[in-house]
Amino acid sequence: MSRTLLDGHDVVLFDLDGTVYRGGELVPGALEAVREVHRRGVQVRYVTNNASKPDQAVVDHLAGLGLTAERAEVSTSAQAGAAVLAEKLPAGSRVLVVGSAALVSEVDRVGLVPVSDFADDPVAVVQGLSTEIAYRDLAEACLAIRAGALWVACNGDRTLPTERGLVPGNGALVDLLRSATDQEPLVAGKPERPLLDRAVRSAGGRSPLMVGDRLDTDIAGAVNAGMPSLMVLTGVNTPADLLFTAPDMRPDHVAADLRGLLQAPEEVAIGAQPGWQARVADGVLELARSAPEADALAALRTLCATWWATSSGPVEVRAADEHAKAALHELGLA
Incomplete structure (x- = not known):
């Protein structure tokens, strides 16, 4: 079996709203990804800032959406x-x-x-x-x-x-x-540590991975707790939010949805990606495509790595070619 982001982690902390579901609907890829985490024997903890529901209600809600869960797997704010x-x-x-x-x-x-x-x-x-x-x-x-x-x-x-x-x-x-x-x-909740620390302790985890959609809670919470994180683009924050975010809210990985857990770590890691080149010149972040198969999310990972290495905050993003222009448009950066 090929190596995935799950390898090396003994517990995955899932945010719920915007990550696993949106209200009464599962987000794309959530069912297969969570089931695979369970199948591999990795501990699951659902860590939610929602304080309005008891843990059993969260379990019932997940069950109604087709996911199996136990009360011990739920940590609420x-x-x-x-x-x-x-x-x-x-x-x-x-x-x-x-x-x-x-x-x-x-x-x-x-x-x-x-x-x-x-x-x-x-x-x-x-x-x-x-x-x-x-x-x-x-x-x-x-x-x-x-x-x-x-x-x-x-x-x-x-x-x-x-x-x-x-x-x-x-x-x-x-x-x-x-x-x-x-x-x-x-x-008590994200981005502060009590909720995440409590969840990791309850799972007996030593190598946790935080997964969420919000930079200011899920990802900032992971940074505060000193654990790696995966941002998914199924909830609140956008590619532009990610590119322009402050150092204390930067994830290690980004994916379209929870299926990113099943990809190779290097494929979803923030860093230079095959097929794309980015550079900062005269205060402008420029993107160019160097391979025909390169996709927009790989461009985003490359842009983030290049910009974060030099500065932070908003920046003008330009395309060096038509393919890069199309990718920036898809990402909402054009």
């Missing part, structure tokens, strides 16, 4: 948020919960007391996304935080990908409380 609170508070401490019933359950599971009112004298606030959150919930949390309560946000995702497009995420409501309190929360 609600679990990570509750774990952060448990590390910092005595058992029995009151925690004001802004979020779903799943988050309430996780707080209770770690030996803390969930409450919903400032009048209940909470010593902490934990915040996760719920479609039922009302102004009153945010007002109670604001009062508690301004009174000195520890504030833990399950995640800082400002948007959430669905089959209909991007909708507001927990981070949008975190921003609201940040503005109203002039305080900063502790963040």
Whole structure:
């Protein structure tokens, strides 16, 4: 069997929204890729910043899409948020919960007391996304935080990908409380380490690989945790986002979708790719094709490697020939 990106990794951490599925639909290639990971005996952990669902609901959702999963394979930011609170508070401490019933359950599971009112004298606030959150919930949390309560946000995702497009995420409501309190929360989910560290420990992993679609959460989380990563282009971020991203949000590999796990590492690695040449001259990044079989994603990997070696941020990208022009257009860079 030919060598693949999976080789050398004992656990794969999969983001969910935008990586494995979009709302009620699997992304292309997800079914075959995840099944192959299982078939090879590599541990799987689904690490999601979504704090609105219990782990069993995630398992059921995956099963409904044709994927087998166990509760032990699911790590949510609600679990990570509750774990952060448990590390910092005595058992029995009151925690004001802004979020779903799943988050309430996780707080209770770690030996803390969930409450919903400032009048209940909470010593902490934990915040996760719920479609039922009302102004009153945010007002109670604001009062508690301004009174000195520890504030833990399950995640800082400002948007959430669905089959209909991007909708507001927990981070949008975190921003609201940040503005109203002039305080900063502790963040349990990606890109901070608690969620990823918890997932790796639960799998007994020593050589993890993070796979996700978002640079500011999945990939930045991998960088923070010191683990390699694969970015897939099935969710939030685009090829242009990748090319222009900051050093602390750069993946090691990029692929169209999860089938990149089954390709040779050098085929999906950020680096010079056969068939393409890129150079930086006079502040312009220029692409030229040198072989007829070269594809657009190989061009993207080459462009990223060339640009990242010299600078970061936005840059003008030009095509040296018609083939390069077509590739840049396909990537949304022209």
